[in-house]
């Protein structure tokens with residue numbers, strides 16, 4: 001266990017141990033501008049002993065937001081994010097941010113036809129009246145990749161130590177990788193090589209803009225978790241390409257938010273709270289009617305992605321971040337034995353930001369998180385928190 005607390009390099013930066021707080025949407029914004037709660041939240045993670053804390057869902061442009069009041073990277077939010085980065089540094093931590101574009105997962109009513117690789121039905125935003133996506137043109141591809149690069153550059157300039165490019169969970173770059181949503185007939189669709197082309201171009205554009213020393217992590221699906229989606233075999237190819245392109249570390253996850261939202265978390269489905277959080281009566285009603293049949297339940301087990309992640313460990317030599325169901329000393333030992341350099345944690349740290357300090361001093365051996373997943377309901381009720 002002590003080996004997990006030894007310092008190590010992530011590309012050019014030194015991390016004090018192997019632990020990363022993974023991105024879990026905080027919902028701590030006032031009109032899209034990060035508030036003091038968000039700063040305090042990440043400071044508490046750093047004080048609790050994680051080497052690197054990750055701010056979630058940094059939308060790279062107004063259109064990259066899943067809903068209208070979400071944060072996006074621009075001058076006003078950068079001002080607060082700089083205070084956040086400085087505050088985390090003051091308590092000895094390092095900070096990263098997830099760079100994201102939602103693609104067609106949009107309830108942002110400013111955007112009637114959200115961008116996607118192809119024209120597809122928007123099962124995520126249809127209840128907000130946004131029924132179909134618009135296939136991206138060459139100009140869109142150029143503009144979005146530039147937005148990604150500029151956002152990373154601006155964040156580096158205000159003192160962020162790393163960025164995490166979101167290629168998973170069904171968001172835009174994952175929509176390109178997935179044959180389910182990418183039905184393009186040009187060089188960006190069809191074969192795996194073609195589907196991976198745009199996500200890899202975006203990665204390379206960011207790298208060019210921020211310089212080779214600045215760590216860019218990538219969150220990548222092991223698989224989408226349903227027939228007809230991105231597969232583990234395909235993940236091997238993308239992982240190798242990202243290794244060759246100089247990715248600092250791969251954060252391995254899975255699932256597709258509009259189809260298999262609980263594949264990436266496992267455990268309880270807090271249906272009542274999700275329905276209550278619906279933004280209109282129509283949305284609440286439709287959710288109540290259909291959600292119980294549509295949302296699939298996956299039982300929780302510790303280290304639930306380890307079996308799949310081991311296959312990627314055998315495929316690449318680059319640093320890998322294990323994520324998914326880390327909740328005990330025993331589980332951490334198992335991940336280290338399997339050869340992962342970094343360990344990312346979500347719910348055990350939402351439940352208790354001092355989880356690692358307590359593991360380290362031996363006062364606990366296991367998290368008290370029950371995977372009720374009520375924390376996801378709280379994201380939309382003033383900020384993510386554990387209700388236990």
Ligand SMILES: Cc1cc2nc3c(=O)[nH]c(=O)nc-3n(C[C@H](O)[C@H](O)[C@H](O)COP(=O)(O)O)c2cc1C
Pocket residue numbers: 022023024025026056057098166169219253264265323324325326344345346347348375376379384
């Ligand atoms: C409340 C909550 C919010 C989440 N928000 C995000 C997010 O914004 N971006 C993301 O990539 N993953 C998000 N996730 C998924 C987590 O990053 C992680 O993959 C998942 O919780 C499994 O890790 P764990 O078992 O350590 O919690 C979220 C998870 C939870 C519980």
